[in-house]
Amino acid sequence: MHSERDLTVDYLARVEGEGAMYLKLQDDEVVDLQFKIFEPPRFFEALLAGRRFSEAPDITARICGICPIAYQTSACNAMEDAAGVEIPAQLQDLRRLIYCGEWIESHGLHVYFLHAPDFLGYAGGIEMAADFPDLVRNGLRLKKIGNHLMTVLGGREIHPVNVKVGGFFRVPTRSELDALVADLEWGLEAAVDTVRWVSEFPFPDFERDYEFVAVHHPDEYAIQRGRIVSNRGIDIGPGQWPDIFEEEHVEWSNALHARIKERGSYHVGPMARYSLNFEQLTSRAQAEAQRAGLGPTCTNPFRSVIVRAVELVFAFEEALRLIGSYRRPEAPAVEAHPRSSTGHGVSEAPRGILYHRYAMDGEGLIESAQIVPPTSQNQLSIEEDLRDYIPGRTHLSDETLQWQLEQAIRNYDPCISCATHFLDLSVERI
Amino acid sequence: MTQTRVPTGTMPQPMRPRPFRIQDRFAETPDTITFVLENLEDPVTPFRPGQFMMIYVFGVGEVPISIAGNPKMPHNLVHTVRAVGAVTDAICALGPGDVVGARGPYGRGWPVDEATDRHLVIVAGGVGLAPLRPAVLEGLTRRGEYQSLTLLYGARTPTDLLYKQDLLGWKASPDIDLEVTVDQAPTDWWGDVGMVTSLIGRASFQPSTTDALVCGPEVMMRAVARELRDRGVAVDRISISLERNMKCALGFCGRCQFGSDFLCKSGPVVSYGQFAGRLSVNEL
Amino acid sequence: MNHRPKLAVWKFASCDGCQLSLLDCEDELLALAEAVEIAYFPEATKSVIEGPYDLSLVEGSITTFHDANRILEIRGQSKALVTIGACATAGGIQALRNWADVSAFTSIVYAEPSFISTLETSTPISDHVGVDFELRGCPISKRQLIEVVDSFLHQRRPNVPRHSVCVECKARGTPCIMVRAKVPCLGPVTQAGCGAICPAYDRGCYGCFGPSESPNVRGLAEWWTTLGVPEVDLVRALRTFNAWAPEFREVSDSYAQ
Amino acid sequence: MVTIRVLDRNDLDALFGVLTTEGFEVIGPTRRDDAIVYDRVATTADLPRGWTDDQDGGRYRLVRRDDDALFGYNLGPTSWKRFLFPPETELLRISRSDGTLVFSDTEHPKEKLAFIGVRACELAAIGVQDRVFLDGKFVDPVYAGRRNDLFVVAVNCGQAAATCFCVSMETGPECTSGYDLVLTELLEGSEPEYLIQSGSAAGERILSGLPGREASAAHHDQVRDVLSGTRRHMGRHMNTAGIRELLIENPEHPRWDDVAARCLTCGNCTLACPTCFCSTTADKVTLDGEAIRSRTWDSCFSLDFSALHGHPVRNSANSRYRQWMTHKLATWFDQFGSSGCVGCGRCITWCPVGIDITAEVTATQETVSS
C-alpha cells in the first residue's frame, strides 16, 4: 500500500519576505519539492538602468530593509571597481565597523526571534518572552546595540544615509564612537552567553557535504571585501564571478536560482564563512566555538545558530577593536569619477555573499546591473537539505515534519525580499 | 544681561491643568454634550461670562472651551462641547466620574458691566449659544440693571438647539424676550423658520442705547453685526466672540493671532467696530 | 487582561524595512505586545489568529492582480487600516516601472519572463482601498510608528506633523546644507519625520518621506536649476522612493519633457 | 560706573576662565559644518579665529580672513533663542492614578548661561523675546529660568554682512544696552586687541578680576572708526517709514502672490529668526501609560498652526507669507511695542530660495506709492 502525502506551508513565517514550500511525498520518496518565492518582483536591475552610478547604494539598499548595509557596501565596491578607486584603510575600517552593526542586528534578530523559538517550541520570540522575559530582553538589547552602531555611523538603522561610493558623506568624531564602547562591552559578554545558551539546543543529526563559498581576505575575517573562495578550489576575484556562477529561472519562483556552472548547488552564509575563515576569528570567538562543541568547520545546518552566535562574539570584538584604533580620516570619501567600464563587488551580508555587477557609461549612467543576493544562492542548497532531511523521518506527523522542514529553511535565515528582488511551504504526500 | 524683571526661584508651570471630575453629562444634540465639572483642588472656579478654559484629555491634547455655566454659581464648571475633531471627540466620549484637566479662566469676556442701563441684545447661532449662556444668566440675575434683555437664537434644525429646557423657561419668562429660528423645521415646531438675521428687525430694542453680544459661525456674526449696524446699533457696541487655533492661551504660542491681536488676551470677545476690517480679509 | 486590540501586519511589494521597524522598537516591543494582541505578523511569529483585526499595518505597494485582490480582503477584515512606508503610501521605488514598459523590465531581470505575472504599475494602497492613516517614510520612523499605534489604541489622532524637514533640521541645529554648501536638498518640500538626518550627515535630503503638506516643488526645482543642477538630475532626484507621489510626479514629468 | 580696559587674547581667555569658575556654561561662536554656530566653548581656541562669513540671499560661505580676528564674522544660522527658548522643552508629565489625573511640572535643572559674542541686533532680539515671555500677564518659567542668570558678553560689529540692515532697524551696529560686558575687536596692531567695557554691576565685578590695560585715546578712536565703518557698509536697507500702515492696509496687494510663487512655505525664515517665538504643544504617551507634554518650535508657515476644525485658516502660501512679514514688521508694534524685526538678515540668508524681506518691502512700497 502506498501512502501519499502533500505538505504545504502557504506562508513561511519568521523569514524576511514572502515565500512558501511545497512538498510531494510518496512513501519515503520525495516526488516533488519546490521552495517557492512569490514575493512580487520589483525589477531593481531594470530600474537601475539610466540612473547615476552614485545612486546605486541608496537605491539597492531598498531591496532589503534587513541588510541595507550589505547592499550599500557591495554596490560601492562594484562602483569603485568600475571607477578604479582604492578606498584608504581608515575608510575601509569604518565600512567594516558599520557592517559589524548590521551583523549584530541581523544575527541578534535571527538567533533570538526567528530561530531559537524553533528549538524551544515557540511560535515566535514574543511568545518566548512570556516564559523567558530576561533572555528575550537581553536579545533585544543586543540587537539594539547593533542598530545603535548603525545609527551613529549611518544616520539611521534601516536604509542608513551616510554611505556613498568612495566612502561616507560624514565621518564620525572620536567622541561619538567612544560613546558606544560601554554598550559594546556589555554586548560582547551577552554574545558569549548567547553562544553558551544556543549550544545546548537539541540539534538533529544531520550533516551535509556542502560546497561552502565565502569571501576571504588575507588580513581579516572577511566582511566588507575580499576574494571569493570555496572548499572545492574556487579562488577568484569578484570580477570572475560570471565565469564560475550562473543564475537560472525556475517557473515556481520569482527568485533566480544561482549555481556553480557544471557543479550545481553551493552554500553561502555564516557556516561557509566560519568553515573557510575559522583561523581569522578572534581567539575568544574560536574558544567559545570550541566550547560550544564546534570544530573548525560546521556541516550541520541546524547548528548554524551557534555559528551566528559565534559571529556575534566576533562582531562585538571587532567593533571594539575598530573603535579603539579609530583615527578620524582626513576626508570622508575619495572622489570616484565615472568612466565607461564594468565593476564587480562582493561583501558578506549576514546571510552570505552579496554580489553586484554594474556596467556604466562614460557619463556615469548605469547601463546594466546584476545583483545576486545570498538567498538566491542558497535556494538549491535549501531544496537539497529538505530532500535529504526527509528520508527516515516520514513516520513523523505532518505537523511535526512540517515544523522541522520549516526550521530547516530557517537555518538559512532566508531573506526573501532580497531573493526577489523572493516563502509558503507545501508538502504533498502521494 | 541679568534679567531682574521676574523673581528667581521655581515658578509654577502656567500650562499645568488642574484635575476636574465630570459630575454630570447631558447630550444637547447628537454631537454636542454639556458637562458639569467639579474642581478637585479648589472649591470654586470664578469666571466672567465669555471666558474660556483650556480642557485637557489625557494623552490626546488640550483645547479652548468656553464656560457655559452661571457666573453666580462658580462651584461647578459647565462646558458644552461639540465633537468636531481629535480632542473634542475624546471629551465627548467621557462620562461621569472621568477626570479631565482644566486651566483658566482665560480671555476677555462679554462687556456685561458696560451694558448696564442699556438694552442688552444677545444673538447666537448654533453652538455659539454656549459662550453666551453665562451672559444670558448674568443678564437675568441683574435684570433690573438693563432696560431690556433679548435673546435671538438660530440653529439649523430644532434638534440642533442647545439648552432646550432653558429655552422653554426663558420663553415663558417675562424678564427676557426670546426668539428662536431654525433653517428647516418639522410641522410641530414652535418657533420661526429663517435666518437669525431676520429676527433682528422684529425685536424691540432702542438701537442707539443697545449693547449687542453675538456669537456663532464667522459668516453669521458678520451678517448679524451688519444688520445691527444698519438698524443703528453703534459698531463698537457690538461684541463678537472669535475663534482661532490656540495651544497655550497665555500669549506664548502665537497661534491665536488675528491681525494685531492675540485672541487669548484681547479676545475671544472683541468689538466688532475694531475687527470689521480684519474680518473682511481673506485668510487673515 | 480583558480584550486586547488585535494587530495585524501585512506585506505587499516592499523591502520589509518598515515592518522591521516594529521589531526594531527594542525598548517598546514587549510592552506593545502586552498592550495589543499580535494576531498576524509572519515576520515575527508563526501563530495566526483569525480576523477581524482592530488595526492592520500594511507595508508595500500593489504590483500584482493577486495583491490587488488580497488588499480588498484585508480591508474587509480590518477596523482600522494604516499604511506604512513609501511603498504603501506612494508606490515605492518600484513605481519607476510606471514610466516604463514592464515587459521590457521583466526581460531585463528574468530569463523566462513568461513565468512572471505582474501588473503594469506599482500603486499605493490608497489607490485600491480606503486608508485610515498614511505613515510616510522610506523607511518609516520608529518613533512615529509607536505614536501611530498608540494613537489608534487610545482613539486619538496621531501626532505626525506634515510640515517640512526644515523644521526638524533647524530644531536639530544643522546649518542648512543648500545655503552653506550649495548641495541640492529636497528638505523644504519633504515631510518631516526622519529627524532631518541627511543634512546632519552632510548630504541633501533625498525626499524619502515624500511631499510635505504644501510643497512648492516647482519653486524648489527652479532654485535648483539656478544652483546649476542639470534638469536630468532634478528629474532623477524627484523620481526615487516617492516618485509616484502626485506633487513630485507632476514636476518631474514637466521637467522630463 | 563704567569700566573700560583693553585686553589681548590671553586676557580674553582669562574671561572664559572666570566665567567657568563662577559656574557659567559658556556658549559662543565656533566653527562646525562649514558655518559659525553657537555652542559650548571653553577657550578662545574654540572661536572661529581668522574666519568670516560671506552671505547673500539663500547663500552662506565661510571664507578665510587675512588676520586673526576672533569675531571677524557677522552672524551664523544659530540664534541665541536656541538656548533661552529651546527647540523642544518638556513641560509636564501626567499620570493616571486612583481614578484621577496627576499633573507634575517638569523640573528643569538651573541653567547659568554666559553668551559670548552677542551682536547688537541680537541684544535687541533678546529684548524682543523678553517682552513676549516675561512682560505679559503670564511669565514663561522655562524662558525665565534660563534668562534670569544670563551673563552677556556682547561684541560691537567690526563689519557688516551683505544681509545686515540693523541700521535701518535702529538696533546696531553699536551695542548700547542689555549687556554685562561689551567688546570691540581692534585689528590695527600686529595682534588683535579688545576694548572691553562693563554695562552692569555683574559685568563690572567680572571685569575687575581680569588682567588688561588702560584704554588710550587712540583705542577709543579706533572703536569709533570701526563702528562708523560698519554703519557705512550695511549690506541691506529697509525704509521703515510708514511700514506698519503699509502692510496692514495692503493685505490684498499683488506682491503677496508674487512672493507666494517663490516661497516654499518651508518655515526656515521663522525658525532662523531670533525673535519668532511660536510653538506647538503635544502629548506623547509612553507605553507604560504616562503622558509627556512638550512644547516645540512651530511656524506660521505650517498648516496646523492656523487649523480650525481641521482646516487651516491660512491655507495659501500667500496668506502664510503675509502673516510672517506683517507680523514681523507691522502687527508686532501693536502687540509688543516694537518691531519684530531687528535687521539681522538671517531670514534672507537662510531662506533656501533667497527670499529677501527688505526686497519684498521695497517692492510693495514702490507699487503702493506709484
Ligand SMILES: Cc1cc2nc3c(=O)[nH]c(=O)nc-3n(C[C@H](O)[C@H](O)[C@H](O)COP(=O)(O)OP(=O)(O)OC[C@H]3O[C@@H](n4cnc5c(N)ncnc54)[C@H](O)[C@@H]3O)c2cc1C
Ligand atoms: C475661545 C474659544 C472658545 C471655544 N469654545 C468652545 C465651546 O464652548 N464648545 C466647543 O465645542 N468648542 C469651542 N471652541 C472650539 C474648540 O476649541 C475646537 O472645536 C477644538 O479646538 C477642536 O479641536 P479638536 O482637537 O477636537 O479638532 P481638530 O480639528 O482635530 O484639531 C486640530 C487642531 O486644530 C486646533 N483647533 C481646531 N479647531 C479649533 C478651534 N476652533 N479653536 C482652536 N483650536 C482649534 C486644535 O487645537 C488642533 O491643534 C472654542 C474655541 C475657542 C478659540
Ligand code: SF4
Ligand atoms: S525678520 Fe529676518 S532680518 Fe528680521 S530679525 Fe528676523 S531673521 Fe532677522
Ligand code: SF4
Ligand atoms: S512671524 Fe510667524 S512664527 Fe514668527 S512670531 Fe510671527 S506668527 Fe510666529
Ligand code: SF4
Ligand atoms: S520665505 Fe523662504 S525661508 Fe521663509 S518659508 Fe518662504 S521659502 Fe521658506
